[in-house]
Amino acid sequence: MTCHDYKDLMMGYLDNELSDEQRRRFEEHLSGCPECAGELKDFQKLKAITDEVTLVEPEDRIWQDYWTGIYNRIERDVGWVIFSVAAILLFIYGGFKLIETIITDATAGILLKAGLLALVLGLAILFVSVFRERIYFWSKDRYRNVRR
Amino acid sequence: MTSVCQEESIVLQRCQRGSAEAFEVLVNRYMKDAYFIALGLVGNREDALDLSQEAFVRAFRHIKDVKPGRKFFPWFYQILKNLCVSHLRKRRYRQASSLNGEDCPEVASTNDCFSPEEVAKRNEMKAQVWQAIGKLDEKHREVIILRHFQNMSYENIAEALFCNKGTVTSRLYYARKKLEELLGGPKHDISRGQPIVNGKGGFIHDMP
Numbered sequence: 620m621t622c623h624d625y626k627d628l629m630m631g632y633l634d635n636e637l638s639d640e641q642r643r644r645f646e647e648h649l650s651g652c653p654e655c656a657g658e659l660k661d662f663q664k665l666k667a668i669t670d671e672v673t674l675v676e677p678e679d680r681i682w683q684d685y686w687t688g689i690y691n692r693i694e695r696d697v698g699w700v701i702f703s704v705a706a707i708l709l710f711i712y713g714g715f716k717l718i719e720t721i722i723t724d725a726t727a728g729i730l731l732k733a734g735l736l737a738l739v740l741g742l743a744i745l746f747v748s749v750f751r752e753r754i755y756f757w758s759k760d761r762y763r764n765v766r767r
Numbered sequence: 768m769t770s771v772c773q774e775e776s777i778v779l780q781r782c783q784r785g786s787a788e789a790f791e792v793l794v795n796r797y798m799k800d801a802y803f804i805a806l807g808l809v810g811n812r813e814d815a816l817d818l819s820q821e822a823f824v825r826a827f828r829h830i831k832d833v834k835p836g837r838k839f840f841p842w843f844y845q846i847l848k849n850l851c852v853s854h855l856r857k858r859r860y861r862q863a864s865s866l867n868g869e870d871c872p873e874v875a876s877t878n879d880c881f882s883p884e885e886v887a888k889r890n891e892m893k894a895q896v897w898q899a900i901g902k903l904d905e906k907h908r909e910v911i912i913l914r915h916f917q918n919m920s921y922e923n924i925a926e927a928l929f930c931n932k933g934t935v936t937s938r939l940y941y942a943r944k945k946l947e948e949l950l951g952g953p954k955h956d957i958s959r960g961q962p963i964v965n966g967k968g969g970f971i972h973d974m975p
Contacts, residue, residue: 685798689820
């Protein structure tokens with residue numbers, strides 16, 4: 620094994636992650652390799668410095684309110700979903716009612732009726748096209764089953 | 768350990784059936800880890816709090832994606848990390864925001880010394896280390912955060928990062944090498960390099 624092969628063991632040695640056998644093997648290597656011994660010493664100093672750094676613990680209030688913050692967001696999400704579904708349904712219903720009224724209204728001009736029908740037809744084509752595209756890309760997405 | 772895993776598995780199943788109470792148990796268990804990891808990745812307390820909470824919200828929304836028998840935290844960590852990374856990209860930071868200033872309110876100050884000079888020196892050193900960690904690239908920063916601030920074992924880090932232990936040790940090696948360099952370590956040529964904060968490098972040399 621070369622010194623390079625001992626790099627992983629050096630990290631494990633530093634972080635106390637080696638088995639007894641690995642530790643013995645690494646110490647054996649260290650005794651005959653001043654370069655690795657020097658590198659380990661530098662890492663030990665660095666580790667000591669890094670271990671001195673601790674992060675400020677937020678006030679207790681933050682932890683007490685933490686779940687409430689999450690719950691409120693979840694609740695709002697549910698609220699938005701219900702609101703959006705209801706708004707879409709009402710919009711579609713209102714739209715159909717409006718179209719029905721205009722189409723059946725004998726006094727409405729033929730141009731208005733044709734324009735309205737063209738608008739509905741255009742919207743329907745756009746919707747189908749976007750929907751079909753989404754399905755196509757979803758079925759071709761190689762990463763859709765990637766483990767999360 | 769096994770009983771904790773079994774208990775978590777039961778809690779997860781309840782969450783997957785839509786129980787908010789069960790999810791609260793998971794939140795209470797991992798909120799501190801989530802907050803401190805986010806803090807390590809984005810370097811700002813307000814953003815860390817917001818992002819860690821948002822990660823839990825998204826986790827609850829997609830909790831059914833956790834495969835049976837899998838642990839919650841490694842899966843959750845991916846959500847949290849992606850949120851933090853996209854947050855940094857959005858705000859066009861490459862590094863944690865605290866790096867821009869010399870003040871590091873995220874790092875706990877030393878007050879266990881009688882000498883004010885010693886206290887100041889140690890606090891300055893901690894600020895330098897924190898800033899140097901923020902200068903690491905994403906994959907190196909995360910292993911340092913998980914190892915040093917979360918005290919996670921190599922096995923748990925590997926699980927959270929979906930990689931093997933060899934990759935963890937290798938990343939730790941290069942992350943520490945880079946840190947050493949940023950702190951003005953032995954192989955760092957300060958005259959050419961970028962010593963951090965007030966141009967003072969070399970704390971590694973100062974250590975006993």
